[in-house]
Amino acid sequence: MKGRIFEIREFTLHDGPGVRTTVFMKGCPLRCAWCHNPEGQSFETETMRSAAPGGSAPGADRTVGRDWTPEDLASELLKNADIMAQSGGGVTFSGGEPLAQCGFILETLPLLKAKGVDVAVETSGYVPLESYRAAIPQFDFVYQDVKLLDAAEFRRWTCGDVSVVLDNIAYLRESGVRFVFRVPLVPGVNDSPSDRAAFVEFARGCRMEFLPYNPAAGAKYPLLGRKFPLDGIPDAIR
Amino acid sequence: MTERIKSLLERTFDKEQAKFRRDVDWKPLLERFVAEGVSDMARARIGLEEMLKAETPAFMDGERLVFLRTVKQIPDLHTEEEMDARRAAGTAFGEKGVVFNMTADFGPAIRDGLETRLLEIDARLAELKSRQDGGFPAQDGSDRESRRPAGGDAEGIEFLENAMLSVKAVIDLAERYDAAGAARPSYQAVAPALRKGARNFHEALQTLRILHYAMWCEGEYHCGLGRIDQYLHPYYKADVESGRLSEDGALEELEEFFIACNRDSDLYIGIQQGDNGQSVMLGGVTRDGKPAFNDLSRLCLKACGELKLVDPKINLRVDKSTPLEIYELGTELTAKGLGFPQYANDDVVIPALQRWGYELEDARDYSVAACWEFLIPGCGMDINNIDAVSFVGALDRALRNLAQRRRDAEGGLRYEDVEKEFFAEIQRRADALVEKYAHVEILPGPFVSVISTDCIKKARDISKGAKYNNFGIHGTGIAVAVDSLASVRELVFEKKLVTLEELVKLLDTDFAGRPDVLAAAKSAPKMGNADARADDLAKWIIGFWGHAFDGKRNDRGGIFRPGTGSAMYYIWHAREVPASPDGRLKGEPLSANWAPSLDVPVKGPVSVVRSFTEPDLGLVCNGGPLTIEIHDSAFAMADGVEKVAHLVKFFIERGGHQMQINTINRETLKDAQKHPERHRHLIVRVWGWSGYFVELDKEYQDQIIKRVELKG
Ligand code: SF4
Numbered sequence: 001m002k003g004r005i006f007e008i009r010e011f012t013l014h015d016g017p018g019v020r021t022t023v024f025m026k027g028c029p030l031r032c033a034w035c036h037n038p039e040g041q042s043f044e045t046e047t048m049r050s051a052a053p054g055g056s057a058p059g060a061d062r063t064v065g066r067d068w069t070p071e072d073l074a075s076e077l078l079k080n081a082d083i084m085a086q087s088g089g090g091v092t093f094s095g096g097e098p099l100a101q102c103g104f105i106l107e108t109l110p111l112l113k114a115k116g117v118d119v120a121v122e123t124s125g126y127v128p129l130e131s132y133r134a135a136i137p138q139f140d141f142v143y144q145d146v147k148l149l150d151a152a153e154f155r156r157w158t159c160g161d162v163s164v165v166l167d168n169i170a171y172l173r174e175s176g177v178r179f180v181f182r183v184p185l186v187p188g189v190n191d192s193p194s195d196r197a198a199f200v201e202f203a204r205g206c207r208m209e210f211l212p213y214n215p216a217a218g219a220k221y222p223l224l225g226r227k228f229p230l231d232g233i234p235d236a237i238r
Numbered sequence: 239m240t241e242r243i244k245s246l247l248e249r250t251f252d253k254e255q256a257k258f259r260r261d262v263d264w265k266p267l268l269e270r271f272v273a274e275g276v277s278d279m280a281r282a283r284i285g286l287e288e289m290l291k292a293e294t295p296a297f298m299d300g301e302r303l304v305f306l307r308t309v310k311q312i313p314d315l316h317t318e319e320e321m322d323a324r325r326a327a328g329t330a331f332g333e334k335g336v337v338f339n340m341t342a343d344f345g346p347a348i349r350d351g352l353e354t355r356l357l358e359i360d361a362r363l364a365e366l367k368s369r370q371d372g373g374f375p376a377q378d379g380s381d382r383e384s385r386r387p388a389g390g391d392a393e394g395i396e397f398l399e400n401a402m403l404s405v406k407a408v409i410d411l412a413e414r415y416d417a418a419g420a421a422r423p424s425y426q427a428v429a430p431a432l433r434k435g436a437r438n439f440h441e442a443l444q445t446l447r448i449l450h451y452a453m454w455c456e457g458e459y460h461c462g463l464g465r466i467d468q469y470l471h472p473y474y475k476a477d478v479e480s481g482r483l484s485e486d487g488a489l490e491e492l493e494e495f496f497i498a499c500n501r502d503s504d505l506y507i508g509i510q511q512g513d514n515g516q517s518v519m520l521g522g523v524t525r526d527g528k529p530a531f532n533d534l535s536r537l538c539l540k541a542c543g544e545l546k547l548v549d550p551k552i553n554l555r556v557d558k559s560t561p562l563e564i565y566e567l568g569t570e571l572t573a574k575g576l577g578f579p580q581y582a583n584d585d586v587v588i589p590a591l592q593r594w595g596y597e598l599e600d601a602r603d604y605s606v607a608a609c610w611e612f613l614i615p616g617c618g619m620d621i622n623n624i625d626a627v628s629f630v631g632a633l634d635r636a637l638r639n640l641a642q643r644r645r646d647a648e649g650g651l652r653y654e655d656v657e658k659e660f661f662a663e664i665q666r667r668a669d670a671l672v673e674k675y676a677h678v679e680i681l682p683g684p685f686v687s688v689i690s691t692d693c694i695k696k697a698r699d700i701s702k703g704a705k706y707n708n709f710g711i712h713g714t715g716i717a718v719a720v721d722s723l724a725s726v727r728e729l730v731f732e733k734k735l736v737t738l739e740e741l742v743k744l745l746d747t748d749f750a751g752r753p754d755v756l757a758a759a760k761s762a763p764k765m766g767n768a769d770a771r772a773d774d775l776a777k778w779i780i781g782f783w784g785h786a787f788d789g790k791r792n793d794r795g796g797i798f799r800p801g802t803g804s805a806m807y808y809i810w811h812a813r814e815v816p817a818s819p820d821g822r823l824k825g826e827p828l829s830a831n832w833a834p835s836l837d838v839p840v841k842g843p844v845s846v847v848r849s850f851t852e853p854d855l856g857l858v859c860n861g862g863p864l865t866i867e868i869h870d871s872a873f874a875m876a877d878g879v880e881k882v883a884h885l886v887k888f889f890i891e892r893g894g895h896q897m898q899i900n901t902i903n904r905e906t907l908k909d910a911q912k913h914p915e916r917h918r919h920l921i922v923r924v925w926g927w928s929g930y931f932v933e934l935d936k937e938y939q940d941q942i943i944k945r946v947e948l949k950g
Contacts (some may be wrong), residue, residue, distance in 0.1 A: 010842025013872050019884050079768060087884035102649050
């Protein structure tokens with residue numbers, strides 16, 4: 001089984017301890033309005049203009065999304081096994097929604113774990129419970145997103161059904177796997193004092209961290225020929 | 239930081255000291271030198287004497303370490319015509335020709351005091367003079383000097399006499415300071431320690447300040463400070479152990495000294511403001527091989543972290559056994575955006591220096607020149623950045639040679655021919671430099687000689703040669719050369735997209751009409767991605783470059799040391815070539831030093847480190863660091879420091895020689911170009927030194943903005 005990946009990034013700093021590589025899996029069943037990786041949403045390969053950061057050359061088109069076999073991916077990741085071991089780092093699967101490609105993940109993880117590599121996942125939890133249950137215990141650490149708790153609000157801003165996430169979280173709490181809740185704070189969406197209090201209450205007894213809103217979140221939409229959903233929403237949002 | 243230091247820091251940054259400065263027109267002095275045919279040696283001494291006489295003792299409120307420059311200009315000792323005439327007669331000079339880019343032997347001078355040196359000079363003079371008169375028979379037959387016939391060692395006598403007067407001029411200014419300072423509250427006299435030797439940490443720092451200051455006044459530049467955590471440690475230790483000085487007190491002293499290093503530095507301009515060579519080396523091992531990182535090393539790092547100034551420029555020696563904690567102390571400065579420390583790897587550098595003929599004890603005592611060239615304080619009169627070979631230029635020439643020849647004689651061209659021609663061209667350029675610097679002279683510096691090793695004993699100015707007299711030659715643009723070679727191999731020989739002749743023509747037209755070739759060039763393998771297709775080429779170039787000067791000697795008895803630095807050459811060499819086969823267009827700069835090409839996609843810093851530690855860096859230990867830029871958001875997370883520290887440790891453990899890290903944010907840099915007034919404190923690492931971004935010329939600013947910014 002092949003997995004579709006839109007980026008493999010070395011030396012990521014926000015995805016766990018030590019020196020890590022993060023694998024960004026392509027495709028996500030949610031459509032969060034603030035998503036800053038829009039190229040991670042579609043499961044299809046896409047063409048994207050590159051931003052030509054600081055460069056004089058105009059941005060060229062590039063294809064996002066490449067298919068990997070578990071073996072190829074593992075061998076690419078294991079090239080950095082030395083510094084991962086030195087620093088207590090490892091690999092983090094992110095996306096998109098990594099668990100949407102659960103089968104591929106389940107084939108890849110053993111190849112990494114056999115070499116002693118620590119593996120973590122960052123998930124929205126918006127996947128079928130069977131996938132979630134199969135995959136989560138295979139990870140050393142889980143970053144579990146908590147975006148919104150209210151069903152209507154969740155649907156409004158992510159187009160999803162919050163009960164799927166809540167059911168998975170109920171499983172996670174009992175699973176014995178180490179995890180942290182991550183709350184991406186979005187101005188005007190979920191960052192009021194009462195929102196925050198609700199998150200704190202929800203996470204009682206567990207680790208939780210708030211992630212500040214990335215003001216450049218909308219930057220990549222135009223490169224995909226898309227419009228940032230938060231554009232045109234009142235100033236409070238940005 | 240104490241209130242006093244805070245206030246000194248702010249006022250120094252705002253250049254309050256500039257109010258003491260005045261202009262002096264030194265032209266009449268120079269005219270006198272020319273008219274009277276004054277010797278080089280006497281000019282150096284008279285220049286220093288006049289300079290120091292013209293100086294006025296000046297004090298900033300609240301300072302305890304004194305000495306600051308009040309005369310803006312340092313006298314020129316030779317006219318351009320005089321220098322040109324010498325060049326025309328076959329003498330080469332390193333840069334301006336004077337003693338520069340070295341580090342004196344401050345420790346013994348601080349400990350013994352300058353009067354000890356005066357006595358030594360006196361004794362040596364008496365000896366030479368009596369020999370001149372025929373007295374003083376040879377002590378043993380082996381000493382050829384002493385068997386000289388009547389007339390004796392006139393050169394030695396001239397040096398010693400001038401050295402003596404130079405030293406006296408320095409002491410004289412110190413005494414004028416004391417006379418002027420006596421009326422100030424809690425003024426501590428400076429001359430006694432300068433004359434008799436320092437007795438405590440404060441006096442040691444004060445004497446160091448004066449000696450360093452005097453070197454600049456003698457006309458030396460890029461004056462490094464060397465291993466201050468070693469030679470100042472005895473004073474620090476004695477003071478702290480006896481209770482005379484608290485840890486905080488020591489920090490305050492050190493901070494004041496570091497601030498002082500920024501006081502006159504705007505008068506010490508190199509190629510760019512900030513390029514002043516005030517480097518410090520911390521840590522490493524002692525001359526007898528024991529770990530040398532100590533409490534004072536730690537305190538130095540702390541002081542820099544609090545002050546956030548560009549000077550002094552901190553270097554940190556590490557090796558395989560260095561604990562992560564020490565890397566973290568260094569990385570904390572990186573996190574503050576200071577662009578230093580620059581790390582040097584003892585495991586690679588010490589054996590490399592030994593292989594080049596340095597004695598083990600000296601090799602263990604290494605420091606750096608203005609930027610990164612390894613040198614031995616006190617006994618190294620290396621001209622460690624005398625010139626450079628442009629790898630990119632050499633490849634361009636090689637390709638043109640081949641294209642030309644191919645037109646002349648038909649026949650199958652193989653990729654191996656490209657490699658062969660490229661090597662031949664590098665060797666030709668290396669040989670040409672050996673030729674160019676066959677006869678190099680350095681203009682004398684009698685004062686700096688007094689505070690260097692063995693000059694008095696040998697009765698010779700350091701400019702005549704020290705224990706080590708090697709020349710350093712950098713190879714620039716490694717990444718562009720590697721990427722270009724990889725691209726030639728792929729485009730011309732593997733994919734056969736273009737012929738070599740066509741490619742060479744495209745280089746002159748920025749790939750006009752062939753966007754396909756440009757795109758293919760840009761997507762060919764690049765150095766920095768842990769891709770053997772590129773990295774093997776680098777290994778092979780360095781393997782060749784590292785031996786390009788084997789067996790060659792300069793006429794000072796030294797060797798030629800190949801390196802990987804670029805200094806300002808990365809801007810200059812880029813102007814000499816049109817587009818390059820890697821897809822770099824005309825006018826686009828090269829990467830600085832040992833670093834990926836600008837704007838190329840790289841996987842990340844781990845792969846960059848991996849690629850750039852593949853070659854045998856012990857072969858190119860003239861120095862020249864891996865230079866990487868990390869986005870400032872890396873340090874937003876609490877463990878950012880630890881992760882970056884691991885990256886440096888990884889580099890060292892893989893046999894890297896030298897590394898520096900810039901913490902930058904492109905958006906901030908761009909904003910600083912637009913609104914310099916808002917970013918006066920913004921520091922960047924330029925090529926081998928940290929400077930204020932807004933003080934750089936735009937060309938250098940732009941190059942930094944184009945560097946590969948590694949985000950987490
Ligand atoms: S879950 Fe993550 S990847 Fe998916 S849409 Fe939301 S923010 Fe984007």
